[in-house]
Amino acid sequence: SYELTQPLSVSVALGQTARITCGGNNIESKNVHWYQQKPGQAPVLVIYRDINRPSGIPERFSGSNSGNTATLTITRAQAGDEADYYCQVWDSSTVVFGGGTKLTVL
């Protein structure tokens, strides 16, 4: 089965750029979606189909996908960006989620 690998944690200084990676075999051939989940809340879609932002998601959030790695980039990180982030793809007729990355804003 297809696996997505995310770092357990990423730290970023306030106002700096955070990059959260999602690794998978030839992941560039798939569409990657990203979710933000704050403690006690439901996940929120922040990026879909690699690079697209849903309405209401700040331009500070962007995505890319190349080779074996997809990346969620958060520029000018804010305290409110502290959350768990999950990547997700569709493979072999099922949904696959990454294990999640905890973003800490210092």
Place this chain on the structure above:
Amino acid sequence: QVQLQQWGAGLLKPSETLSLTCAVYGGSFSDYYWSWIRQPPGKGLEWTGEINDSGTTNYNPSLKSRVTISVDTSKNQFSLKLSSVTAADTAVYYCARTLRVRGVGRWFDPWGQGILVTVSS
């Protein structure tokens, strides 16, 4: 603005059947698929399955033998049943609208508020 509201029993004993319902308010019900996704405490997300207004379903192969998802289009609601539950099924269960593009895959937006279902004797 689509909103999803879910409800159901929060405490079950092993071997019982989990039953949850999700109501969809606003937006189109018939134009989308609708999914259930669960999250064990402190762990990651797992897709359970999906359904459309015609009753067409797709299930996670790992849960397929125990899962039934149904739809009531008259109420814009869909439901999850998971049979023979064990402690491993303890999780927050979310309903979500599924966006699909043929050949591209699926993604989920928005999500319901989630319900913690605990399986304990």
